[in-house]
Amino acid sequence: MNALTEIYGSGLASSGKTSVLISLLAHATQQHFCALVDADDSFDPASARAAGVNFFRLLWVRCGKHKSKLKPMEQAFKTTDMLLQSGGFGLIVVDLSSLGERLVRKVPLTTWFRFSRVVEKQRTALVFLSQQPHATSCAGLVLSLKARPAVWSGKLLVQFKLEAEVMRMREKKPPQSAKPNFSLRAEWA
Amino acid sequence: MFACLFVPDFRVQAVLRLEPETSREILKQSPVAILDGPASLPRVVATNEPARLAGIEMNMTRQQVETCGRVWRRKRSPANENAAQAALLDCAASFSPRVESTAPGTVILDLAGTEKLFGSTQALARKIAHQAAEFGFELNIAVAANPDTAFYAARGFSGITMIPAGEEAERLSSLTVDVLSTSPEMLDILDSWGIRNFHALALLPPVPVVERLGQEGLQLQKIARGETRRPIVPAEAAADFVESFEFDDPVGTLESLTFILNRLLQQICARLTARSLATNELRLKLGLEVRQLKTGENKEFYERTWKLPLPIQDPKVLFRLAYLDLEGNTQPAPIEKIIVQAVPVKPRYAQSGLFAPASPETEQLEITLARIRGIVGSTDENGIACVGSPRMLDSHKPDSFTVQPFSGINEEAEELDSTPADAPIISLRIFRPALQTAVELAREKPCSVSLHKKQLRVLAASGPWRSSGNWWSTSSAWARDEWDVALKTTEGVGFYRIYLDRIKGQWFVEGGFD
Numbered sequence: 001m002n003a004l005t006e007i008y009g010s011g012l013a014s015s016g017k018t019s020v021l022i023s024l025l026a027h028a029t030q031q032h033f034c035a036l037v038d039a040d041d042s043f044d045p046a047s048a049r050a051a052g053v054n055f056f057r058l059l060w061v062r063c064g065k066h067k068s069k070l071k072p073m074e075q076a077f078k079t080t081d082m083l084l085q086s087g088g089f090g091l092i093v094v095d096l097s098s099l100g101e102r103l104v105r106k107v108p109l110t111t112w113f114r115f116s117r118v119v120e121k122q123r124t125a126l127v128f129l130s131q132q133p134h135a136t137s138c139a140g141l142v143l144s145l146k147a148r149p150a151v152w153s154g155k156l157l158v159q160f161k162l163e164a165e166v167m168r169m170r171e172k173k174p175p176q177s178a179k180p181n182f183s184l185r186a187e188w189a
Numbered sequence: 190m191f192a193c194l195f196v197p198d199f200r201v202q203a204v205l206r207l208e209p210e211t212s213r214e215i216l217k218q219s220p221v222a223i224l225d226g227p228a229s230l231p232r233v234v235a236t237n238e239p240a241r242l243a244g245i246e247m248n249m250t251r252q253q254v255e256t257c258g259r260v261w262r263r264k265r266s267p268a269n270e271n272a273a274q275a276a277l278l279d280c281a282a283s284f285s286p287r288v289e290s291t292a293p294g295t296v297i298l299d300l301a302g303t304e305k306l307f308g309s310t311q312a313l314a315r316k317i318a319h320q321a322a323e324f325g326f327e328l329n330i331a332v333a334a335n336p337d338t339a340f341y342a343a344r345g346f347s348g349i350t351m352i353p354a355g356e357e358a359e360r361l362s363s364l365t366v367d368v369l370s371t372s373p374e375m376l377d378i379l380d381s382w383g384i385r386n387f388h389a390l391a392l393l394p395p396v397p398v399v400e401r402l403g404q405e406g407l408q409l410q411k412i413a414r415g416e417t418r419r420p421i422v423p424a425e426a427a428a429d430f431v432e433s434f435e436f437d438d439p440v441g442t443l444e445s446l447t448f449i450l451n452r453l454l455q456q457i458c459a460r461l462t463a464r465s466l467a468t469n470e471l472r473l474k475l476g477l478e479v480r481q482l483k484t485g486e487n488k489e490f491y492e493r494t495w496k497l498p499l500p501i502q503d504p505k506v507l508f509r510l511a512y513l514d515l516e517g518n519t520q521p522a523p524i525e526k527i528i529v530q531a532v533p534v535k536p537r538y539a540q541s542g543l544f545a546p547a548s549p550e551t552e553q554l555e556i557t558l559a560r561i562r563g564i565v566g567s568t569d570e571n572g573i574a575c576v577g578s579p580r581m582l583d584s585h586k587p588d589s590f591t592v593q594p595f596s597g598i599n600e601e602a603e604e605l606d607s608t609p610a611d612a613p614i615i616s617l618r619i620f621r622p623a624l625q626t627a628v629e630l631a632r633e634k635p636c637s638v639s640l641h642k643k644q645l646r647v648l649a650a651s652g653p654w655r656s657s658g659n660w661w662s663t664s665s666a667w668a669r670d671e672w673d674v675a676l677k678t679t680e681g682v683g684f685y686r687i688y689l690d691r692i693k694g695q696w697f698v699e700g701g702f703d
Contacts, residue, residue, distance in 0.1 A: 010681060012641070012678040012679065012680045012681075014701060016703065018617075019613050021616075022616045023610075030609065041621050042618045044618065045590040046590075047614060051613070052609035055579050059576070059577070059578060059597075062565065062576070065565065075564050082557050086549055086554060088597070090547065149682070150684065155651045157684065160684075183613075184613045184614065184615045186614070
């Protein structure tokens with residue numbers, strides 16, 4: 001709450017960032033209204049339902065689906081701005097991880113700083129999902145995700161192992177060896 | 190007791206009530222003439238007091254009106270008059286459940302039993318006048334023991350008139366016989382007898398009046414004496430709340446339109462509030478000036494409907510929603526007519542709990558969503574909304590979903606039984622539309638997949654998982670063989686879902702497990 005969080009992981013290889021995002025939404029929508037700003041329309045409602053997301057408390061904004069003067073990333077940032085101004089959302093997630101890395105890198109630092117300042121005054125958690133960290137010192141928490149070898153049962157993919165690393169934490173310094181591991185279960189496993 | 194609400198110069202007031210606040214105040218003090226008839230020769234059908242003082246008379250032509258100095262001319266609109274009458278009924282209905290629509294611009298309401306709610310009849314009459322001013326009317330109000338006395342007193346005396354029971358004949362005596370609703374022939378007879386006012390009519394002996402004028406004459410005399418007794422006929426509440434405005438000259442700019450739109454919405458919301466109703470569906474129709482060369486008729490319309498998750502009474506919110514939509518959709522032709530309709534529903538009253546989760550303020554949320562729609566668009570190429578709450582469709586076809594309006598209501602959210610999974614689930618990141626790809630097979634299993642212009646080796650594959658549906662329809666039939674594959678990329682191992690479309694015979698990447 002009251003901070004900007006950045007979760008990042010590889011774009012080509014599986015890193016588990018989408019699974020973490022959906023798990024976050026599943027827990028947050030039990031108590032709060034949440035918004036997902038989907039810059040590239042890559043959210044899968046079937047996965048979300050399996051994870052237990054309460055759709056009635058989820059606002060999904062699909063960017064880049066309509067001919068507009070604005071590019072999908074500009075649409076996503078403007079939408080996030082409006083949602084923050086509107087208030088009432090416990091969690092706002094902005095998924096930029098399908099956008100080109102060079103494009104997101106062009107976002108000026110002042111934009112991240114402004115988001116950080118706005119969210120500080122609200123009871124809202126603002127989470128950005130991307131391939132690389134961009135908010136730098138504006139983020140209250142930066143989390144890096146990497147996938148480890150998957151578990152197969154015969155012909156079936158049943159489990160993902162993830163390694164998370166806290167790259168930055170504003171409240172207190174992260175421990176040097178903080179690399180918690182956790183696993184993701186396949187829906188059919 | 191009965192109260193009569195009478196709108197003097199009803200046709201003029203029916204037009205002026207839809208004017209923006211500033212111009213309405215100016216027009217009230219200025220001569221206004223309402224014209225009707227064929228476009229080639231319209232004639233005056235109604236005027237206000239300043240116009241009469243300026244010498245404007247009924248049936249004058251436009252050219253004759255122009256010779257009388259600066260006179261505001263407006264086109265007569267029967268739709269406006271109907272809406273004004275409905276508004277007058279709504280205004281009266283907020284004080285009494287028994288309201289009679291006596292004539293255009295005149296309603297009578299039964300005040301029996303309203304004392305405990307609104308106090309004395311004088312206080313009630315003042316409240317009615319105040320409420321009517323909010324609807325844009327300037328009324329004459331008369332309160333009397335019988336409906337006819339109230340009716341004629343309201344027609345004859347301006348402002349608020351109170352007639353106690355037993356004093357009807359005395360109070361009506363000064364009224365001229367011209368206010369009686371009777372035939373011109375009858376008025377001519379009374380005039381030839383030298384009967385000019387109610388006092389003279391009331392003093393005539395009843396039997397000779399019946400002998401000469403029949404039962405109608407006796408009825409007129411009873412009215413003059415304030416002795417009539419009749420029940421009122423309650424009017425049914427209006428089922429639709431429609432307000433319309435026709436521009437004298439078509440407007441091409443949004444600013445000109447918004448003044449009128451705001452006024453129409455204020456009128457509708459005032460009427461809804463008077464009936465203790467709200468709206469959850471607002472319809473806007475703009476008539477565009479597009480000439481059809483063959484028929485000469487205007488047939489082009491722009492229509493828009495807003496379905497709101499919660500009933501709303503606030504005109505500012507409705508105006509903002511309409512304004513944001515009009516701002517994003519430029520009209521191809523000037524607008525000559527605007528019609529606004531609100532579907533009435535009961536308002537929703539809810540008490541928020543101490544421990545209920547914070548939710549976005551509903552009215553503010555609607556405006557925010559309208560703004561977001563202005564940025565990302567309303568729907569995608571398949572007609573699915575771009576902003577809203579996702580819902581799964583009852584189908585086995587992968588990626589079948591729809592997007593419903595987001596309400597932000599806690600009660601609805603609590604109805605859904607959803608609990609988070611015990612452990613995080615592997616989620617799919619979808620490519621919409623699916624990426625067409627080339628797949629090399631070895632022993633009927635994928636061994637190499639082309640992705641982002643790179644040939645990637647398959648490390649492991651799970652499949653084929655075969656599914657199909659809608660086989661009875663050629664347009665929507667689907668059939669596919671699905672594989673979950675682990676691909677060796679430059680950044681590590683990526684897990685993807687690929688499938689062979691058995692109808693098209695092509696391979697696609699549906700998404701990546703991430």
